[in-house]
Amino acid sequence: MEQVDTVVIGAGVVGLAVARSMARAGGDVVVLEAEARFGEHLSSRNSEVIHGGLYYPPGSLKADTCLRGNALLYQYCAARGIAHRRCGKLVVAGPGQQPQLQALYDNALAAGARDLSFKSAAWLGREEPWLSGAQALHSTHSGIVDSHALMASLARDAEDAGAVLCLRHRVSAIGCESHRFTLRVTHAEGEFDLRAQTLINAAGLAAVPLVKRMQGFPRRYCPEQRFAKGNYFRLAGASPSRRLIYPLPEAHGLGVHLTVDLAGKARFGPDVQWVETPDYQVDEQRQGAFETAIRRYWPALPAAKLHPDYAGVRPKLIIDDQPHTDFLIQDSRHHGVAGLINLLGIESPGLTAALALAERITEQT
Numbered sequence: 001m002e003q004v005d006t007v008v009i010g011a012g013v014v015g016l017a018v019a020r021s022m023a024r025a026g027g028d029v030v031v032l033e034a035e036a037r038f039g040e041h042l043s044s045r046n047s048e049v050i051h052g053g054l055y056y057p058p059g060s061l062k063a064d065t066c067l068r069g070n071a072l073l074y075q076y077c078a079a080r081g082i083a084h085r086r087c088g089k090l091v092v093a094g095p096g097q098q099p100q101l102q103a104l105y106d107n108a109l110a111a112g113a114r115d116l117s118f119k120s121a122a123w124l125g126r127e128e129p130w131l132s133g134a135q136a137l138h139s140t141h142s143g144i145v146d147s148h149a150l151m152a153s154l155a156r157d158a159e160d161a162g163a164v165l166c167l168r169h170r171v172s173a174i175g176c177e178s179h180r181f182t183l184r185v186t187h188a189e190g191e192f193d194l195r196a197q198t199l200i201n202a203a204g205l206a207a208v209p210l211v212k213r214m215q216g217f218p219r220r221y222c223p224e225q226r227f228a229k230g231n232y233f234r235l236a237g238a239s240p241s242r243r244l245i246y247p248l249p250e251a252h253g254l255g256v257h258l259t260v261d262l263a264g265k266a267r268f269g270p271d272v273q274w275v276e277t278p279d280y281q282v283d284e285q286r287q288g289a290f291e292t293a294i295r296r297y298w299p300a301l302p303a304a305k306l307h308p309d310y311a312g313v314r315p316k317l318i319i320d321d322q323p324h325t326d327f328l329i330q331d332s333r334h335h336g337v338a339g340l341i342n343l344l345g346i347e348s349p350g351l352t353a354a355l356a357l358a359e360r361i362t363e364q365t
């Protein structure tokens with residue numbers, strides 16, 4: 001049976017960043033990816049926003065890894081020539097919503113976000129005349145990134161550092177003892193077993209189901225998971241802004257926002273649609289709800305220019321019947337299985353946080 005130091009399950013942005021970081025730290029690293037290409041799931045079905053860390057509770061994993069990841073990501077993109085733009089973001093409050101905007105600002109400051117400022121209705125009228133808002137919070141460290149170019153670069157770096165990336169290799173079973181993991185791997189020609197000392201579960205939506213199937217993993221540490229699909233609609237023609245425009249956040253998402261991509265095209269989303277099983281079909285029936293949400297900040301939205309675009313699915317964790325809204329990084333201090341790290345509930349801002357998550361995981365192993 002083949003034996004390696006480290007296996008990373010999943011070649012999304014997080015698995016690739018972890019593989020790169022661990023390969024650079026020394027030791028052999030194998031990445032097992034079920035699909036024919038890397039980044040086919042969460043990492044290519046998101047808003048491609050580099051978040052500024054406004055929303056997450058101070059001291060949470062999301063807050064800390066988002067802020068650290070933001071800085072690392074800008075440095076990395078600049079060093080590797082990855083397309084990105086620090087375009088800034090406005091969170092727009094309507095009449096009567098200023099207390100919520102103030103609360104968002106207070107939270108962001110306490111969490112460590114920097115360079116935030118309030119913008120008046122008069123400023124908005126000058127800078128973004130199409131927009132309707134009583135006040136806005138401006139974040140200069142928010143931006144956009146070409147997530148495919150980012151992942152391609154991380155994969156190249158990982159391979160240059162000696163990691164082996166195996167596409168079309170699905171992990172179908174895991175036997176789990178401290179520092180001795182036996183993985184059943186299925187591929188086009190059959191299946192084989194692989195032994196690893198360290199196992200990083202970065203399987204995105206499949207991370208919780210994989211934990212549930214690990215033989216020898218204590219069941220009480222396995223959370224439940226629900227799926228919150230996010231649909232996107234694109235806008236034909238030019239974007240009304242070069243900035244990212246967000247409403248105030250809602251219960252399970254950041255609100256239907258306007259993201260401008262690197263080609264200058266605008267799209268709106270994601271909304272929140274609870275689904276039993278992940279699927280990527282945009283629900284066209286939701287166009288009316290999109291129009292209503294967008295008109296709160298863009299009353300003159302030309303609705304005929306909205307078209308269904310794509311969808312992504314967020315992994316939402318439930319622990320002891322309560323939503324667990326932070327990332328969950330489980331290592332042996334939690335579950336007692338030495339050498340095993342589970343990355344669970346890595347929803348937004350996981351793209352922004354990927355390099356910081358990789359840094360932490362490498363320090364922990």
Ligand SMILES: Cc1cc2nc3c(=O)[nH]c(=O)nc-3n(C[C@H](O)[C@H](O)[C@H](O)COP(=O)(O)OP(=O)(O)OC[C@H]3O[C@@H](n4cnc5c(N)ncnc54)[C@H](O)[C@@H]3O)c2cc1C
Nearest residue numbers: 010012014034042043046047049171204230349350351352
């Ligand atoms: C709608 C939406 C919008 C978002 N917007 C943003 C944003 O603007 N900014 C931001 O920072 N974050 C955003 N995010 C979050 C971000 O996309 C994710 O946190 C990040 O991409 C997670 O990456 P990952 O590597 O953990 O998961 P994935 O990219 O899903 O990678 C997991 C990989 O594991 C593989 N896999 C699964 N099971 C197996 C198996 N058994 N064997 C082998 N391989 C397996 C899968 O094929 C997949 O490639 C958004 C997420 C969503 C859903």
